[in-house]
Amino acid sequence: MQLTVKTLLNFKEDYPLFISRDVRLTEKKDRRIEVKVDARCGSKGVCPDCGKKCPGYDQLPRREFIHVPIWGVAVVFLYRLRRLQCPSCGVVAEVVPWSTGKSPLTTSYAWYLSEWAKLLSMQEVARQFRSTWHHVFTSVEMAVAWGRERMDFTNITAIGVDEIHWSTKLGFMTLVYQIDNHCKRLLWCGEKRTEKTITDFFDWFGEARSLSLNFVCSDMWKPYLKLIAQRAKNALNILDRFHIAQKLSKAIDEVRAGETQSLVKRGMEVVLKHSRWCFLKNPENLTDKQKVKLKDLLACNLKTIRAYLLKEDFQNFWDYTSATWAGKFLDQWCTQVMRSKLEPMKKVAKTIRAHKQLILNWFEAKNEISLGAVEGQNNKAKVVIRKSYGFRTAKVLEISLYHKLGKLQVPELAHVYF
Numbered sequence: 178m179q180l181t182v183k184t185l186l187n188f189k190e191d192y193p194l195f196i197s198r199d200v201r202l203t204e205k206k207d208r209r210i211e212v213k214v215d216a217r218c219g220s221k222g223v224c225p226d227c228g229k230k231c232p233g234y235d236q237l238p239r240r241e242f243i244h245v246p247i248w249g250v251a252v253v254f255l256y257r258l259r260r261l262q263c264p265s266c267g268v269v270a271e272v273v274p275w276s277t278g279k280s281p282l283t284t285s286y287a288w289y290l291s292e293w294a295k296l297l298s299m300q301e302v303a304r305q306f307r308s309t310w311h312h313v314f315t316s317v318e319m320a321v322a323w324g325r326e327r328m329d330f331t332n333i334t335a336i337g338v339d340e341i342h343w344s345t346k347l348g349f350m351t352l353v354y355q356i357d358n359h360c361k362r363l364l365w366c367g368e369k370r371t372e373k374t375i376t377d378f379f380d381w382f383g384e385a386r387s388l389s390l391n392f393v394c395s396d397m398w399k400p401y402l403k404l405i406a407q408r409a410k411n412a413l414n415i416l417d418r419f420h421i422a423q424k425l426s427k428a429i430d431e432v433r434a435g436e437t438q439s440l441v442k443r444g445m446e447v448v449l450k451h452s453r454w455c456f457l458k459n460p461e462n463l464t465d466k467q468k469v470k471l472k473d474l475l476a477c478n479l480k481t482i483r484a485y486l487l488k489e490d491f492q493n494f495w496d497y498t499s500a501t502w503a504g505k506f507l508d509q510w511c512t513q514v515m516r517s518k519l520e521p522m523k524k525v526a527k528t529i530r531a532h533k534q535l536i537l538n539w540f541e542a543k544n545e546i547s548l549g550a551v552e553g554q555n556n557k558a559k560v561v562i563r564k565s566y567g568f569r570t571a572k573v574l575e576i577s578l579y580h581k582l583g584k585l586q587v588p589e590l591a592h593v594y595f
């Protein structure tokens with residue numbers, strides 16, 4: 178068979194009621210392939226409201242529908258929509274199988290762009306296909322709406338709540354993940370980090386589903402703890418390892434900053450120079466140079482070093498298998514810290530003591546939730562933000578997060594060209 182653009186089109190897009198007549202490559206500067214589409218002679222149009230086939234009485238002006246490009250050459254469908262006289266709905270413009278509503282893109286092309294936008298940022302997709310950011314965004318928005326309408330809510334037993342700081346002006350976004358071993362994904366996101374935000378989540382999630390949760394992982398923020406206890410009554414609230422590690426890292430940073438200041442006063446600041454990452458990174462992630470630096474630092478009896486060793490010691494907590502022994506370890510660790518005279522560390526120890534039971538709850542969830550599940554999802558969310566060089570509005574960020582982390586379903590159509 179001789180290959181023409183028409184055969185290729187009929188192979189990919191089969192619309193029995195429509196035919197593509199004239200396919201041409203334009204002569205103008207921006208060369209493109211124009212495909213003139215016509216309704217089959219004598220065929221009726223489909224009413225968008227009731228789906229009935231109705232006779233047409235006139236045609237609207239010609240519209241362009243941008244389709245998937247071939248070898249970097251833009252492809253457009255040209256078609257004049259028919260206006261129909263529907264017996265039940267009145268005068269309406271027909272629906273066509275390659276497009277939904279007012280979008281200037283064909284549905285296939287919208288799915289094609291949105292699938293690419295899972296791998297690249299929206300700016301990159303726009304550049305790659307000589308499209309616009311707006312077209313890519315509306316395609317992603319369509320894909321997200323489609324997928325969220327068809328979300329599967331069965332068997333959600335564990336969720337994790339967390340927030341990311343994404344904009345200096347707009348602040349936080351609260352994210353709720355499913356963290357079951359069989360499925361980890363983003364379930365919901367809401368602007369800011371307030372009691373209302375988390376209330377909105379539980380309202381959206383629904384009472385029955387909230388009551389069938391077994392585990393909710395969160396940080397120690399009071400409104401979270403309160404609302405989780407109220408709304409997910411049957412769930413065990415656990416604290417993520419990562420939130421405690423964050424608090425410890427922050428405390429070390431404060432000790433180090435304080436100590437650097439006092440060393441500067443005494444003309445000895447060189448000791449702690451360039452040491453920040455030695456204390457914050459996990460020992461196995463340090464570069465050789467940083468390892469040497471850390472070894473030198475450990476040889477001095479500095480406050481920062483003592484804080485660092487206390488943080489390292491805390492890591493042992495997660496290796497316990499029995500909650501009783503882990504509890505004893507926690508008590509000892511806190512006592513040691515309270516004697517350390519390191520104020521920022523003492524603050525963390527107090528928080529840990531106050532939430533001891535919540536932290537120990539971890540041992541009941543241990544076999545069902547993996548350690549750092551929330552942290553893993555959160556890191557993915559951060560990558561989305563970093564790769565896109567920031568988002569202008571909360572809505573754009575939300576759509577992008579759902580698209581990349583929501584594990585949303587797609588129709589068959591999404592794979593026709595992808």
Ligand SMILES: [Zn+2]
Nearest residue numbers: 224227263266
């Ligand atoms: Zn109708």
